[in-house]
Amino acid sequence: DLHAVTGPGGGAASSFTAPGHASVFSFKALNPGLFVYHCATAPVGMHVANGMYGLILVEPIGGLPKVDREFYVMQSEFYTKGPYGQAGLQPFSMEKALTEIPDYVVFNGSVGAMAGDNAVQAKVGERVRLFVGNGGPNLVSSFHVIGEIFDTVYVEGGALPAQHQVQTTLIPAGGSTMVEFGLEVPGTYILVDHSIFRAFNKGAVGMIKVSGPEDLVVYSGKQDDHVYLLEGGAIQTIPQAASVQPPAANKAERVERGKIVYTSICMACHQPSGEGIPKAFPPLAKSDYLNADPKRAISTVLHGLQGKVTVNGEVYESIMPQLGLTDEQVANVLTFVYSQWGNNGTEVLPETVKETRASQPPPAAPGGH
Known part of the structure; x- marks a missing residue:
């Protein structure tokens, strides 16, 4: 069709x-x-x-207005027998498809297809056009680029520009849109379906990496920083179904599986290269906190962390939630992190995670009123 x-x-x-x-x-x-x-x-x-x-x-007669760069973005869903992130070949689930509850919502066919090393590139001063489609088969997309306003939107893929200065545009299943915007300042701009759990928990994240000179009038960067935690800002628990995949057979396989866990769960905060976000999320690259004490790292991933922590000489005060990972997943993701970005190469084994879990029960949440 x-x-x-x-x-x-x-x-x-x-x-x-x-x-x-x-x-x-x-x-x-x-x-x-x-x-x-x-x-x-x-x-x-x-x-x-x-x-x-x-x-x-x-294209209309005479073509579309000239831009510097054009990119293809196609959103779609996958309905699998296993939950999000479970390893191995996953059969199609008709039951999930009929109830319209996908395990994955992605851009260009897979988690990470437009993120990290696969991000598209552009430069300050350029004008960009995105051809965005929604293959569905079920969901309507709330398409948004974090940090940009769409100067022009060709609503539902029509040839005439119908809207200007748009933050988020809807794309029906089996529909499309074209959006145009200029790039004023450098940085990484995040493409999402702003039905936001689809982005950060199901995979609908892409990136445009923009290089070029700063413009401090348009965007100053951070000018002040202080800690603010909401009342009752305790560690939250993120439930996640236990994986049924067989254990990793060796360190290389553990690293590969850990990369999948990192990409799907950790990367949004700690960033693709483990650099973290200044004043918010500590770096994992060349991390003295991680390299000094693997058991402490295991405890942090198992139970979450809140309060002040010093990493590479910088003080951070934020909340890391409990992630609900299995012993195997904790071992895999930490082994991956230790193998990357100048860390010391420690291999964390599921048996060590199990011992740590048994010896260090999760801390009680702080009281409130």
């Missing part, structure tokens, strides 16, 4: 092809705009949920 096609099934009636055959049909692109295409063979929903979709741009 090509949404740009005027004709039965959006071309499905003509493009249906039996095994061993080839089919040809033609159509006239009557309508300019950005159009989704997707599989139209039963079971359609399952095929779309497994990645059979894309975008077709039909």
Whole structure:
């Protein structure tokens, strides 16, 4: 089904092809705009949920206004038997698809496809156009770029600019949009579905890394910093189902699995290269706090942390939540962190995590009123 096609099934009636055959049909692109295409063979929903979709741009006569960079962003969902982050081949879950509760919501086909080393690049002073589609199959996207305002939005993929100065735009399943904006200051700009748990807990995060000179009039950076904690700002617990994956067979496998845990749970705060966020989240790269005492690191991941902590000579005071990880996951993610960014290469074993969990019960939450 090509949404740009005027004709039965959006071309499905003509493009249906039996095994061993080839089919040809033609159509006239009557309508300019950005159009989704997707599989139209039963079971359609399952095929779309497994990645059979894309975008077709039909440019208006004379083309779209000139920009410096154009990027493709396609949101979609995966419905798997296992929970988010569980290792191994995951079969499709029709039950989750029918209830419209995906385990993953992603950009360009997978978690991290547009983040970290896969981030797209641009420069200060450039104008950017994003071609954004939503393959669905079920959810409406609340598309947003953290730190930018869309100067122009081509609503639902139409050829005419219909809105200006927009913070977040809706993209229906099977729909699209085009957004344009200028880049005034350098930094990393985060693309999200602002139904925000989809971003930070299910994978709908992308990045535009912008290089170039600062403009302190447009954005000064931090000018003051002091600690503020809400009343009752105690450690929160993040429940997570235990993984049923078999244990890692060796250190290399432990590092690889730990990278998956880090990317899905830790990276948002501690950043892709472990640099942390100044005055907010401590660095894990070349961390004296981690390298001095692996058992303390295990306890921190198991039970969370609040109050002042000094890392590499800097004092941090924030809250790290309990993550609800299994012994295997804690061992894997710490082994990954210790293997990266100038740390000392310690391998943490699940047996050590189990002993630490048994000997150090979680601290009681501070009292309130």
